[in-house]
Amino acid sequence: MAKRKKTSTTTAAPVQTPCTQCPLRKLATFRDFTAEELEFMRTFKSGELGLEQGNTIFVEGTNSPHLYTVLSGWAFKYKVLDNGRRQVLNFALPGDLIGLQASIFDSIGHSIEALSDVVLCVFPRDKLWTLFEKHTGLAFDVTWLAAREESILGEYLTSVGQRSATERLAFILLHLFERAQQSGLVRGSATQFPFTQEHLADAIGFSLVHTNKTLKQLRKTGTFKWTGSTFEMVDRKKLVEIAGYVSAGGARRPIL
Amino acid sequence: MAKRKKTSTTTAAPVQTPCTQCPLRKLATFRDFTAEELEFMRTFKSGELGLEQGNTIFVEGTNSPHLYTVLSGWAFKYKVLDNGRRQVLNFALPGDLIGLQASIFDSIGHSIEALSDVVLCVFPRDKLWTLFEKHTGLAFDVTWLAAREESILGEYLTSVGQRSATERLAFILLHLFERAQQSGLVRGSATQFPFTQEHLADAIGFSLVHTNKTLKQLRKTGTFKWTGSTFEMVDRKKLVEIAGYVSAGGARRPIL
DNA sequence: CGTTACCTTGAATCTCCTCAATACACGTGG
DNA sequence: CCACGTGTATTGAGGAGATTCAAGGTAACG
Numbered sequence: 001m002a003k004r005k006k007t008s009t010t011t012a013a014p015v016q017t018p019c020t021q022c023p024l025r026k027l028a029t030f031r032d033f034t035a036e037e038l039e040f041m042r043t044f045k046s047g048e049l050g051l052e053q054g055n056t057i058f059v060e061g062t063n064s065p066h067l068y069t070v071l072s073g074w075a076f077k078y079k080v081l082d083n084g085r086r087q088v089l090n091f092a093l094p095g096d097l098i099g100l101q102a103s104i105f106d107s108i109g110h111s112i113e114a115l116s117d118v119v120l121c122v123f124p125r126d127k128l129w130t131l132f133e134k135h136t137g138l139a140f141d142v143t144w145l146a147a148r149e150e151s152i153l154g155e156y157l158t159s160v161g162q163r164s165a166t167e168r169l170a171f172i173l174l175h176l177f178e179r180a181q182q183s184g185l186v187r188g189s190a191t192q193f194p195f196t197q198e199h200l201a202d203a204i205g206f207s208l209v210h211t212n213k214t215l216k217q218l219r220k221t222g223t224f225k226w227t228g229s230t231f232e233m234v235d236r237k238k239l240v241e242i243a244g245y246v247s248a249g250g251a252r253r254p255i256l
Numbered sequence: 257m258a259k260r261k262k263t264s265t266t267t268a269a270p271v272q273t274p275c276t277q278c279p280l281r282k283l284a285t286f287r288d289f290t291a292e293e294l295e296f297m298r299t300f301k302s303g304e305l306g307l308e309q310g311n312t313i314f315v316e317g318t319n320s321p322h323l324y325t326v327l328s329g330w331a332f333k334y335k336v337l338d339n340g341r342r343q344v345l346n347f348a349l350p351g352d353l354i355g356l357q358a359s360i361f362d363s364i365g366h367s368i369e370a371l372s373d374v375v376l377c378v379f380p381r382d383k384l385w386t387l388f389e390k391h392t393g394l395a396f397d398v399t400w401l402a403a404r405e406e407s408i409l410g411e412y413l414t415s416v417g418q419r420s421a422t423e424r425l426a427f428i429l430l431h432l433f434e435r436a437q438q439s440g441l442v443r444g445s446a447t448q449f450p451f452t453q454e455h456l457a458d459a460i461g462f463s464l465v466h467t468n469k470t471l472k473q474l475r476k477t478g479t480f481k482w483t484g485s486t487f488e489m490v491d492r493k494k495l496v497e498i499a500g501y502v503s504a505g506g507a508r509r510p511i512l
Numbered sequence: 513c514g515t516t517a518c519c520t521t522g523a524a525t526c527t528c529c530t531c532a533a534t535a536c537a538c539g540t541g542g
Numbered sequence: 543c544c545a546c547g548t549g550t551a552t553t554g555a556g557g558a559g560a561t562t563c564a565a566g567g568t569a570a571c572g
Contacts (some may be wrong), residue, residue, distance in 0.1 A: 087417040133392045140360075
């Protein structure tokens, strides 16, 4: 990685999208809530937080009175070592839970930054216990999401530990496209990718230069088009072959 | 990695260590149970499973009617790619939960194998829902364990993605020693390490040869002694410096 | 138009991998 | 008791793959 920029903080509004009209719940990937659950979520959600691209949402090692979900936009989780190198652990898309570690442990193990402008739903950490106590289904969802995070990290780790440059890059592109699909961000076969090559490089464990050269090779396969911030999947099947295997991914049953 | 061996299966006894006398609960790293929780665990636990070293406990992509915790011995979680390469994701020590993904999703994302002879506590998957419904504290524990797994994987990923060979090796040795301590396996400053250099190599993402050469260098620092299966920590502080940073780790509140 | 962020490319160097061979401990069968 | 097979550890040599350094190039923004 290289030098990091700092951007101006832009917080935002207190009340807006009622859970009853949450746009995400319409998506096929999300399970239905019962009336009771929906009512609880309405009271659980304490507000919304809007942040501009580049803002830090969590800092590794700190705590927070809040728990968030992503309502719109992208974020990414990362760690920075003493030597300045950065590892991107995972990305957070609409419907994803953010900051669970901070709520469950005394501190969170990674930093989180807004990759694009984002809107987060805010939940008070205090009430997480109530959720577990009174709403078994939602408690199970939280555990589901934690287990899913574990699952994704396992795939990333396997990728970084055992795959070639081309495979890794193909894998992460497939993975990100798939997650964009699950969050309803793909129209036709294209979506917006709000990250730079450097983000990708830090996620797959290569230098920016090598990532760029590998990307050049990969473009020649004609399996996708990626210009500016628009990514278009052209031949998914072939890209899967290049990556070497298909990720599970699967449906989800989130908290919202 | 290289060729893998297959060993004879050896299952075992139905009833043995009552939860009320679980040896692990005495350890400082484990929280106390309430009387109700202890009583529930007693009924939740349906038996024990003894397996010899080398046996497979879970196969990636499959399901299981059971959920396990490790009562004694070591296991490891891994993925194998089409090209035959293996990534070790994490290790499981006494007190660790095994197979949660299989209980929560339709299938588990990694295989698990006994690193030494192990004894597992067996829990029926069916009753996991009851646990969530009736015992908020235990449900929280399960989520805690899932989040901890995520945390560890994040550290491994960062290590594999961003650290040098020496740092990675120092890190994994420190990490494993610390986990052995938390599980009460360290006497004085020494413990048994039931894995081979190949296991380590597959965990840190290097070839066996390079891991061996790096280990040779690292031995020269005199920070530890590792002969046969006995690992002795000599200068932890110095080893931490070599690794480049200290992992969180911390206490735990597990289910047993 | 000058600055900034990001992308692209070439060249030299170094890290890590593969291949290959040897060594040692242990268990088995003759 | 020794020959042999197997699993693990060790070491050297040569080459593939990644890194770093260094320079442009381009598009967006004020």
